[in-house]
Amino acid sequence: MFRRVRTYYWWCQIGGWMAFWLFSTLVSYMYSQSVTLQSLIDRTVFILAGIGVTHAFRLFILHRQWLQLRLDRLIWRMLLGVVASSVLITAIVDAYKYAFHLMTPQEKSFEFGRFFSVFIIILIWSLIYILWHYVEKERKYQFDRLRLESMVKELQLKTIKSQLNPHFIFNALNSIRALIEENPARAREAVTELSNILRNSMQAEKAETVSLENEVAMVRDYLALEMIRFEERLEVNLHIDPATLALPVPPLMLQTLVENAVKHGISRAVQGGRIDVVSHRVQGFHEIIVRNTGKLAGSGLEPGFGLRSTCQRLEILFGQEASFDIRDAGDRLVEARVRIPLAAQERLQREQSVQQAYKTF
Structure with a gap:
């Protein structure tokens, strides 16, 4: 079961980021009418950073058992995690561009708009992940409840007959x-x-x-x-x-x-x-x-x-x-x-x- 969950997670994780890669490339082509090899590489680096950081974020969530918390306690922790992940992804992309001398003069200074774009992407990822978790948790709860009801009835019959x-x-x-x-x-x-x-x-x-x-x-x-x-x-x-x-x-x-x-x-x-x-x-x-x-x-x-x-x-x-x-x-x-x-x-x-x-x- 756990192996199946991990497989679903990686299919969704890689598939979702690849869909974003294709979507952002298509939007860039529609508005600028040109897609260069360098822009594809830059976008790929961003996608790889996104996959790595969000996966690390997920492991942190599971390790700290945030998903077991009440919703009011979970929300502010997730917002802090989204901010930290956004900063980390931005730093990775900037470090890559700085190392290969690809940074434009505008990118050498902090831009709130650029950070905000990354923040929105990670926030959407977090919402999808939490929603999937709670849907899966509710499905498992219903399944376990049916199992339990069946076992209680079986126990009742055996109690009357034998105990x-x-x-x-x-x-x-x-x-x-x-x-x-x-x-x-x-x-x-x-x-x-x-x-x-x-x-x-x-x-x-x-x-x-x-x-x-x-x-x-x-x-x-x-x-x-x-x-x-x-x-x-x-x-x-x-x-x-x-x-x-x-x-x-x-x-x-x-x-x-x-x-x-x-x-x-x-x-x-x-x-x-x-x-x-x-x-x-x-x-x-x-x-x-x-x-x-x-x-x-x-x-x-x-x-x-x-x-x-x-x-x-x-x-x-x-x-x-x-x-x-x-x-x-x-x-x-x-x-x-x-x-x-x-x-x-x-x-x-x-x-x-x-x-x-x-x-x-």
Whole structure:
């Protein structure tokens, strides 16, 4: 894909400057009725300088990640870049003419009109480049959104069929039935917890992201039901930084990891074990950790789908810096770790706020 983008860029870059070369030559011929070899060489030097400087300008833009900035911050940076590029091109052309003694008396002094002409050309180049970038970005956003919607729906179906499987529902109902006479108040709470889990699962296909607070609430309900079944065999520790509760995460991601910990860890241990759920900020990342008693060998997420869908959703929503891995953490512990760039979460949070405000308006 990146190779294809580079090919398109060079076709447009060289083709655009060559079109300008032909256009300026044609205009010169129409108005002066003469095109000399020297004027063609001078124009070619200008075109080569334009290609080199604008390409360097593009590399600078990509290196400084200007295209990720808001429009108000981007505009003045681009104007400064256009001015600097125009000065550089003018200097290169003047240096060429001075070296070969081709400068006219008028060209030996600074002319605003000559500089302004170069400025307009580079400004047009910059506008075309930015417009192409934003059109491509919007196209990719729409494509990724369709992929994400498809994956969320697939996850919803698989969650209903396998993650929230009949065994869990039957176990929860049996636990509730045992509580009805023994502890009616707790039985009513358990029914509410089960209905919350089912409702949140059914709503997962309607959202690209949910707040971590929503996911933690669902996990609390789920673990509360499992503690009825496992009793003292299950120890639960939640360490959630309040500053992370409002951050967006993929729906059912945390729920899937916790269910996996119960299914492949706690339920297989005769003595039971513990589950730790941690959410905190670490060096510019939002880190979510699910740690459980057990061994990784012979367990893991649902073959292929769970791991693949988690990684793909993280990459689509938060970029390639987001990561997910699951490993043995020693002392009979398995650790699943999700790392999401805080900058990407905050950006997505702002975009969703704007979209929500627009829908409300």
